[in-house]
Amino acid sequence: MGSVARIVSAGKALAGVGLAVGAVGVWALAPRPEAARRLQGALGLPQACYAHRGLHDAGSGLEADPSKDDAGEREYVALARRIVGGDGARRVSGHKAVPRGLADRSPRGAGARRTSQSEAVTQELALVGLNPDAAHARSADGTAAGLGVDPEAGGGPAAQAPLAPENSLPAFAAACQAGYGIELDVRLTKDKQVVVVHDDDLRRVAGDQRKVADLTYAQLREVTLGPAPVASNASVGSSPMRATGHRYHARHAGRSEPIHVPLLSDVLALVDGRVPILVEYKMGSALDWELMERTDALLSAYPGPYLIESFNPLALAWYRRHRPTVCRGQLAVPYHGKVRSSADLARALAGNLLLDWLGRPDFAAYEWHGGAAPPLRLFRALGGESVAWTLRSAEAQSQSRANFDRFIFESYVPARPLPLAGPR
Template sequence: MKWLFNSPIAHRGLHTKNVCENSLNAFAQAIEHSYGIELDVQLTQDGKVVVFHDLNTFRLTNKDLEVDKTEYAELKILSLGNNQEHIPLLKEVLDLVQGKVPLLIELKVFEYNGELEKAVSKLLDKYHGEYAVCSFNHQSLKWFKNHSPQIPRGLLFGEERKKVSLRDFFNFIYYFDATKPNFISLNKSLLKSKIVRFCTMIKMPIIIWTVNSAQEQKKALKKANAVIFEGFMPSN
């Protein structure tokens, strides 16, 4: 799984003011600069795996639709940001990337039922490239552990905070034990936490998100194996 740590990972693709996040253009830009790609997936009402972060489409399209309650045909006609790009299917992204850079696929699981995991695993079975999945939802990761253990899986944990409470740490240990992840993906605010010390002790690879400057990248890589970045162009 060393490929995952060979280059910085572009958060939702290499997006800018004029290039929307999680768009085919953002992913093409990341490929052009040889960055890994982090992206978000969820299911539409008709079972299509779309690449989109939010539960609701309003922030990026000015249309108020719940992704999981809308069929893909209705989502596809929406424009992302101020351009004519559409909400892509994961299949479209896989066809675009074609193994040129590694993919880190975050499963946005709002109500777990195993269907998203099953659909993503089916698509990845036919994909020839380097990839891993990750999620905040431990049930989602347990699905991959039990049904597709060959797919590298990462436990996402953390939010913006100054320190981790003892309860937070025990929650992390519980999720860690339940999912048996291949790597951990942590919020950058947790760099000095006991979670990082624990992962370092057991030699568990760590990815830090989301770094916004070269200075933050340098700081993160003193303790982590890779970074997910946004808002600047890091060195490979």
């Protein structure tokens, strides 16, 4: 065989290997087939913009330094406080603009609408045991009392404690009232209660160093969600809850009980099917069977729309086997580092959606900057849907629109919430 023939033969062999590798890659990252979804009766991805950890006024995505807040963030915080705290919260916030997409449907006018939303939130929180007072107290100047303002700090806007911290019942009530879907996180307590909290400890959300898994739910109820001391080098998205000090207690306007990490069961009772819920299972590299089973027991009894997601493909594999009717999503972030260990390899495979074969997700929840990445584009071409996380500006939403079907947002007000639900 001549040299030319050997080169041609080697080229064909390499091409064959390349095609085989490509075929394996396509198989590995493919979503659940549409035919399988129909056969299994799986629900689709609900039409919604999902409020990241609820519509919150403290926590994730909010600038640690109030002097650097932009207009979009101020509007977002004002919306959360206006819904949760009524007109008093609006006055204290100092932001009076009506948010985009929240058209007034009340014949009594915009002010009456905001008040009715706050009253509705009061009633909703009472149903899940947050013990509202009989009426909103009023101070001498007519503003609402109970807004969590530290009287020693002078009561100015910068001195406010949060009314709706991230992953709290007031934040979820505000999202429902605004017509947004909800994204939340679940973990287990020491006594195996399913609670809604993102981090594995309470340092960022309450200034408490203890781990969630080391506390019973009764102990967790004693920890008030609120501002922790702000580090000078705190960064957006990972900083302690914003405030000028850490002595405040997060309290809902006119409601006497401090806000604490909620049970998932209380969140489900509060939402009551009004908006879709996107539940993220928080766990390490090993599958947390008890978290899966206890959370599923609550969700299976819930009549409203929900879907699940996790960074761990084994969680999706669990749903693939045990709950095929539930819409499931693979959380991922592009991996750009070097592969120097088995952990790096696992992150690289997951970031390129090459572990999808384990759980066959219906959607990929992808960090939005990677929206144009080839793995996500191929996943969509094969019939999968995509969810962007976490958008923090209208500009980011505009840039992401071509690459994503749904959005998870915070710190700005999207232009298109869901239609508000009618009376239940």
